[in-house]
Amino acid sequence: MKSTTVIGFLGSTLDAAKFGPSRWNKWRPTVSICMQEDLRVDRFVLIHGSYHRRLAEFVMQDIRDVSPETEVVPHVMDFEDAWDFEEVYGKLLDFAREFDFDPDTQDYLIHITTGTHVAQICLFLLTEARYLPGKLLQTQPHKGGPQPIGTWASIDLDLSRYDSIASRFAEASAESTSFLKSGIETRNAAFNRMIEEIEQVAVRSRAPILLMGPTGAGKSQLARKVYELKKLRHQVEGPFVEVNCATLKGDSAMSALFGHKKGAFTGAVQDRPGLLKGADKGLLFLDEIGELGLDEQAMILRAIEEGRFLPVGADSEAKSEFQLIAGTNRNLIDEVAAGNFREDLFARLNLWTFALPGLAERREDIEPNLDYELERFAEREGTRVTFNKEARDRFLAFAESSSARWQGNFRDLAASVTRMATLCPTGRIDREAVDFETGRLARLWSGGSAGEDRLVGIIGADRLGSIDPFDRVQLDFVVQVCRQSISLSEAGRTLFAASREQRKSTNDSDRLRKYLARFELDWAAITH
Template sequence: MKPTTVIGFLGSTLDAAKFGPSRWNKWRPTVSICMQEDLRVDRFVLIHGSYHRRLAEIVMQDIREVSPETEVVPHVMDFDDAWDFEEVYGKLLDFARDFPFDPDAQDYLIHITTGTHVAQICLFLLTEARYLPGRLLQTQPRKGTPQPIGTWAVIDLDLSRYDSIATRFAEASAESTSFLKSGIETRNAAFNRMIEEIEQVAVRSRAPILLMGPTGAGKSQLARKVYELKKLRHQVHGPFVEVNCATLKGDSAMSALFGHRKGAFTGAVQDRAGLLKSADKGLLFLDEIGELGLDEQAMILRAIEEGRFLPVGADSETRSEFQLIAGTNRNLMDDVADGSFREDLFARLNLWTFALPGLAERREDIAPNLEYELERFAEREGTRVTFNKEARERYLAFAESPGARWQGNFRDLAASVTRMATLCPSGRIDRAAVDFETGRLARLWSGGNAERSALASLLGEDRLASIDPFDRVQLEYVVEVCRRSASLSDAGRMLFAASREQRRSTNDSDRLRKYLAKFGLDWSGISG
C-alpha cells in the first residue's frame, strides 16, 4: 500500500479543548483522523494561522501520542479576511502549485470538515479541478455518548461511478428538455439536439440568447419556457417581459423601452418605468429585434453590458439587471451588412444563436403537435375533442405531404385544429371535417380565394365583409355540408347530430333554415 498524506485546516473551534484529561472525552476531528483503526495516516499537513499556533502545537502533540507513526507537518497560512473567497482560493491555489505532490508514490486525502465554509468550498473546488490530486475526506462524531474517535468517509469525485447520481442527473436533464418542449414528444433529431443545448445554456448562463426562425416557429413560446425553467431553478426572481419590437415605432419606442420622466415630452404627464426596468431581476424577450432603430439598438447594447440606461428626459441613469432573449425572422447578418443593424449588438447577441426550423422542416413532429393542440383547445374551451382513426390518418397524410406548405408554421397548425374542433359539436372530428379543412388549406396555400368567392357569390362582397371572421368560417362549413347533402333534412341531421339527441322533438331542417336565414340564404340558393 502507498503511504497516505492528509491535508487539512486546524479547526479553531472543533479542535479546541481544555488541556487536561477531559479533552479525550471530546471529538476533535483532526485528532480523530489519526485514531481510526482502519485508516493509517503517514503524514498530516496541518494548515493553520499564526494566531492559532499554540492550539496547533497541542493538537500535534496529541496526534503524536495516539499515532506515533504519523508525521505532522505544520503549514502556516494567514488570511487578511478568512471569509474573502478570492483571497482564500488564491492562497490555497498557490499552496497546491508549490506542494511536492507525487500521486504515483502517495495517496492524498483532503480533509474538508474543519476550516471556514469558504476554506471548505475552496478545498472542494481545487480537488475537483485536480489541483489537489486526492480524494475528499469527511469526519463526524458518533451519536450517543461523547467520545473522541468519531467516523470518517471518503468522497470520490468521479460521479460516473455512482449509478444513482448519474441516473438522476440524466432524468433531471431529460425533464428540463421536455419542459422546454411543453412535454411534446418531438421526433426531429436536429430539433431535439438544439433543445438539449438550449437547456444547458439556460441553466448555466445569463448571457443573451438569440432565437432565429420564421414567424410562427415558436420563438415566443420557447422564450417563455426558458424563463419558467430558470424560475424553477431559482435563477430569476423578476417577471417575464415580452415585447414585439415591430410595434415600437418613432419616438414612442424609446419611451416604451427605457421609460421617461414626467414632462420629457408632450403627453408625458407622469413618470414611466419602461420595459427594461420592468424586467429587473427577470427575463426580457425582445421579439423581432431587427425592427428596432439604431439609437434604440445602441441603448439596448449598453443596458446588456452595464445594466444601465438613461430614461427619456432623465438626468440620472436607471439600473436593471435582466437576461435578454432576442427573436427575429430576419437575417441579421444581412442587416449588419446594409447598416440597418449594429454590428456590435449583433456580436453581443451572437454568443448563443439558435435557428428554429419551420413546421415544414419538421414534418415528423406534426403528429405529436396535433395531440398537443387538441389538449390546448380542451384547456381553453373546456371541451375535449378527438379524431376518429380514419380522420386522423387522413389529416396527417395531408399535413405531412410535400405539398403541405405550412407558411404560418405552428400558428397555421393551431388555427387548423381550432377550426376542426370548433366545427365538430359532437366532439369527434370525422373525415368530412378533415376533407373540408384540408381543402381550405390547399386553396389557401395555392394562393386562391375559392372560399371567399363561393360565399361572395351567395352573399355579395359587401354583405360578406360585414360578417365576423369566426362566423364566416362556420358559415363556410355549413354551406359546404349543404352542398354535399341531398336535402335540407340530411344537412340538418349531419350538422346537429349531437344536440338533436338531447331534445324531445327535433326539426333539423327548420333549425338549419333559420340559421341560413340569418345571413339571407336559403336552401335553393345554395344547393342549386
C-alpha cells in the same frame, strides 16, 4: 504507492478542548483523521487564522503524538469576514493556484467537516472544478458514548463512477428537455439535440441566447419555457418580460425599453421605469431584435455588458440585472453586412445561437403536436375534442405531405386544430370537418384561386397536392363543363367536339368517364 495529503481548516470549535487527559475522550475531527487505522496521512496542510494560532499549535502537537509519520504543515489564512463568499472563495482559489500539487505521486483529500459553512462550500466548488485535484473527505463522531476516533468517508466528485447518480442525473436532464418541449415527445433528431444543448446552456450560463427561425416556429414559447426552467432551479427571481421589438418605432422605442423621467418630452407626465428595469432579476425576451434601431441596439449592448443604461431625460443611470434571450426571423449576418445591425451586439449575442426549424422541416413532429394542441384546446375551452380514426389519418396524410406548406408554422397548426375543434359540436372531428379544414389551408397557401377551391371541394386538399399543376388546370375546366351540362353525354360532346370527326368512335360519355376515373371521380361526385 502514492502518499496522502489532507488539506483542511482548523475547527475553532470542534477541534478545541481543555488541555489534559480528558481531551482524548472528545471527538476532534482534525485529530481524528490521523487516528484512523485504515487511513495513512503522510502530510496534513492545516489552514487557520492568526487569531487561532495557539489552538493550531495545540492540535498539531496532538497529531504528532498519535501519528508521528504525519508531517503537519500550518498555513495561515486570515479573512476580514469569514462569511463573505467572495472573499473566502478568492483566497482559497489563490491558495489552490499557488499550491504545488503533484497528482501523479500524491493523493489529496479535502476535509470539509471543519471551517465555516462558506469555507466548506468553497472547498467543495474548488474540488468540483479541479482546482483542488482530490477527493472530498468527511468525518463524523461515533454515535453513543465518547469516542475520539469517529469515522471517515471520501467522496470522488467524478460522478461517472457512480452509476446510480449518473442515472438520476440523466433522468433529471431528460425531464428538463421534456419541460422545454412542453412535454411533447418530438421525433425530429436534430431538434431534440438542439433542445438538449439549450437545456445545458439555460441552467449553466447567464450569457445571452439568440433564437433564430421563421415566424411561428416557437421562439416565444421556448423563451418562456427557459425562464420557467430557471425559475424552478431558483436561478431567477424576477419576472419574464417579453417585448416584440417590431412594435417599437421611433422615439417611443427608447422610452419603452429604457424608461424616461417626467418632463423628458411632450407627454411624459410621470416617470416610467421601462421594460429593462421591469426585467430586473428575471429574464428579458427581445423578440424580433433585428427590428431595433442602431441607437437602441447600442443601449441594449451596454445594458447586457454592464447592467446599466440611461433612461430618457435622466441625469443618472439605472441598473437592471437580467438574462437576455433574443429572437429574430432575419439573417443577422446579412443585416450586419448591410449596416442595419451592430456588429458588436451581434458578436455578444452569437455566443449561443440556435436556429429553430419551421414545422415543414419537422413533419414527423406534426402528430405529437396535434395531440398537444388538442390538449391546449381542452384546457382553454373546458371541452375535450378528439378525432375519429379515419379523420385523424386523413388530416395527418395531408399535414405531413409535401403539399402542406405550413407557412405560419406552429401558429398555422394551432389555428387549424382550434377551427376543427370549435366547429365540431359533437366533440368528435370527422372526415367532413377535416376535408373542409384542409381545403381552407390549401386555399390559404395557394392564394385561394377559384379553380383550386372547386377541386379541393371535390377531391380534398391532400389528393389535389399530388396532382400535377398542368393536370389541375385541365381537370378544373372539365369540372366546370360537367357542372354546366345536364348529362355525362352532353359534357362529353362539349369537351370532345373538336376531335369527333377525326375519331372512329364517338362515344363521348365513355371517354369522359375514363378521364374522370384517372382521378377516382365519377359524374355523381362532380355534380351532386
